[in-house]
Amino acid sequence: MAAGDIPSIDMQDFPRQFRRLREACEEWGCFRVVNHSIPPSLLSEMKSVVGSLLDLPLEVKRRNTDVIAGSGYMAPSKVNPLYEALGLYDMASHQAVDAFCSQLDASPHQRETIKIYAKAVQELAMDIGNKLAETMGLGGDLFKEWPCQFRINKYNFTPETVGSPGVQIHTDSSFLTILQDDENVGGLEVMDKSGAFVAVDPMPGTLLVNLGDIATVWSNGRLCNVKHRVQCKEAAVRLSIASFLLGPKDAAVEAPPELVDSEHPRLFVPVTYEDYRKLRLSTKLQAGEALALVRVDS
Template sequence: MKLEQKSSNDKTADIKMAEIPTIDFTNFPSDEPKLRQACENLGCFRVIGHGIPASLRDDMKSAVRSLFHLPDHIKRLNTDVIHGSGYVAPSPVNPLYEAFGLYDASSSLDILSFCSNLQASPFQQHTIATYSSKLHALVVDIANKIATSIGVPHYSFEHWPCQFRLNKYSFTEGTIGSSGVQIHTDTSFLTVLQEDDSVGGLEIMDQIGTFVPVHPVPDSFLVNIGDMAKLWSNGRLHNLMHRVQCKETAERISIALFLLGPKDAPVEPPPELVDSEHPRLYKSITVENYRRLWFPSSRAGESLSHLLL
């Protein structure tokens, strides 16, 4: 990762800008080595040539924004399916953050339940269902390409649950410099993020331990590697440490899709990634049990250390 840097002793990133590798899915498999390097070293990349129309992305953002205007008692009908998968109200830990959750974007029943509970209009429900279908196909394609790039072709991610997280950050003049979301890695295998095109705030940790800001890039999705991918890959893929900081007075909306892991089986590395030179690093664990392990601390990758063999 290249950085634009001025002189400073601060380990935060006001003076730097992250340059994140861009992977063009219309230029595959030529971009496969670039994808592998991004996943192993930085744990983050952008996808272009993804085939998701701008009109659908705009409609989805409008639908999400309208959900946050619902009365509080209706918002709270978006309940957990698994721990941490439903509505998240602002809290003392993350007072600027609010979110809705949809457990499995590949499930038409989950989408119907989500929309019904939140009294979504027919147009909103159609938008959410269409976006969910296309994003699920994209996230599975991304996971397949990552697996193939490290020597595990034909691995199936098709039936892994894909959790939606619809995020709002309420930044005000008095909160500039505050944390929107604390430092963490994602519990998921990977995360596909539709950023707010006009409001930044996301920061990622580079390879020397400095947080650098990520500037939104229109027509792209940001992808980052999570804890389950590090476990599944036997340590080969890098789980990205990141946070959200308030940098301006604005409302920030983002839409994230998390490829979680097998629904009813533990995550463990495939045989291709374990041998005498690369012994197994982690114990097997289900996604739900890992989330229970992770949520009390919600810190960056710390829960994985409890699974070391």
């Protein structure tokens, strides 16, 4: 299959795109977003900031500590030796953004860029989430209190690592992810319904949206949690920015009553995002298999 098979959603073409959005989320669990609200200049500036932060000395990057499990600095590991990341939990919180910037001695310009970017991506995540809910007949600002986390990623690809995995096969634990991928260096692949991997080639100015495990729980199994991975295709540094709409901070995630009926009985027990995240980490079930542990019949 070709990269062109990944569905594209034009954010300026609603309501005509509602059916296409629903189909993309059920069949693929991912789609490209075009004509979105984030200016190309901001995407470019944020990538520059990300590159600078990930080039900081290790002792500085290690100050980026966890707020929730796995939300801070991730050093290269045996499982993912070519990958490292910095993280910020709760992008909508000015206090959290300031703390992240202070940990890394961000300059005033870098700090301002991160704040503007965080606000823009948070708003886009809310817009996409609400449009997706609308395709299911649900209204209101359903995800307003759900925190967003972002992770800035660096892959140190060398000639010797071409053909190696940059990140192993996984699903995201979150509801949805907005990914600003590297516009020059490819490597991202998503799994289609047949189990084949499809390359998601760089397309400057677009963003990729992935649905995660929490979307499957919330939708009572209707939405696909897409498996994906990163492969080393060339000797180059690859940078990406992933922003995750997680789940309610304290309340449990469960399917709204409108999505449960005699034909669609409740599939999953209510579970908080934090408990589900811990379950995935403790069991090392990172590719959606942990959902079986929160099924009603498990």
